[in-house]
């Protein structure tokens with residue numbers, strides 16, 4: 083939780099509920115914040131490495147992260 087990238091996160095101070103939408107269809111607001119975030123890559127890699135199940139990380143939903151895991155397994 084003390085990773086330096088978090089200090090530069092565009093989502094700092096924003097209501098965390100935005101990043102835990104009840105459905106993928108409601109993820110747009112979080113994703114647009116991630117689009118502006120300079121630490122998006124670090125955030126996404128953190129979520130992938132830690133198998134974060136809930137919420138939007140690095141502009142991805144849980145479903146999208148599962149897809150990335152599958153693609154990486156295939157190309158490994």
Ligand code: SF4
Pocket residue numbers: 091092093094101115116117119120121122123125126138139140141
């Ligand atoms: S990519 Fe999104 S969730 Fe990750 S730190 Fe940036 S704004 Fe926050």
